[in-house]
Amino acid sequence: MTGDDTRHLPIEDLHQAAGARFGAFAGWSMPLTYPPGVMKEHLHTREHAGLFDISHMKLFEVSGPGAAVLLNRACPLDAGALGISQSKYTFFLNEAAGIIDDLIVTRLGDDRFMVVANAGNAVEDEKHLRALAADFDAKVEPLDRVFLAIQGPDAWAALARAGIETGSLLFMHGIEPRQNWFMSRSGYTGEDGFEIGLPEKDARDLVVKLLADERVQWIGLAARDSLRLEAGLCLHGHDLTPEIDPASAGLMWAISKDVRAAGHFIGADALRSILERGPSQKRVGLKPDGRQPVRAGAALVDADGNPAGHVTSGGFGPSTGHPVAMGYVDTALAKAGTKLFADVRGTKIPIDVTSLPFTPHRYRKG
């Protein structure tokens, strides 16, 4: 079923025991669904708590006296301005301001940072960061961890019952609660939740404790995708690519005014000139009429049949009860309420430009 190069999760046996159906993603064999199925898994996460194995994602520790300046070069970020335990959503950009990867950087100490990167880009990210690190007094260390996410309104209570207090930790903050653990209040579902990197042995103990709580269920990659799409969150490789810049992607909120104006990050000049003339395309939410999903790759046209853009993610939203999608359209067509058409196997499906997210975020910010 899988080739020799396929990577396997360290606790794959637990997923097998839970009845997971596996599929390939970013070079990994990943649980796609469990016996309840994507619909129930998705809804369970929004109502209670979903447990996800995201060990395919990569944790890098960046440390040393030059760590902050290294990150300021690699990302449109002022790493030194982050408070200890503060996290920031940011990017690695290329010289054209294209997004090599989107990441979360957390400040762990005066000169220590945690970088969480996507599975599909982990190898490139490491190369990129190491090449840059040669110019700075900084060390880049990929960590060998199991990485779990627990997401949903009951996530904090389930962790508390498992002996992990989360009370003072707010959204987009991360700490090291135990030796070789990293825990942040963040996620990829739009719900309150946590991501925890920890050694395999500790992870096995934690999983058993969490699953003993009836509010907690394993959730597969299929529901992870529908949850993030409803939450309007980008998937790198689909909604973000090295050909797309943060301004087109509508992600300039992730770059502070000072960094925009004066940052020395790779791609700064290109990004400034894109901002000056305005991006030609913009990322938008798209709501198809009716029940038929419109998927990634579908072409968009305006009422006269002129090319308008394309869909980068699309599927069905179990919580919204209708198909949901996002994509890029010409800036003139990016206003919410604009009526377009998507080409699905030769049929033109009416589709409305809409604001994101489809499902309101429920982060715990304070």
Next chain:
Amino acid sequence: MAKTYFTQDHEWLRVEGGVAIVGITDYAQEQLGDLVFVELPEIGRKLAKGDTAVVVESVKAASDVYAPVDGEITEANASLSADPSLVNSAATGDGWLWKMKLSDESQLDSLMDEAAYKAHIG
């Protein structure tokens, strides 16, 4: 007396009087997961064996369902428009996809019976 056949692509056909009711097997619906949309065929459409007859869409992906034999569509299961999950809950019953008039009943000889299909999916 209706006779039921199965294909390598996990479809079933219930044939009586030169007309086949076609659907996907329980094994297939399990593999696909929760269906959210079924694109039904037009009545009167002529299909050759292997043509895409129906597209079933799960939360995550769209999958083609092929015509298992040559024939002409005589009916599509309209109740799937309102409730595509019938294919999940009753794949071999109320979740049938279409009916077709067969043009060459000898093509049925190459299909499997239930015992052979069960062996096929292991």
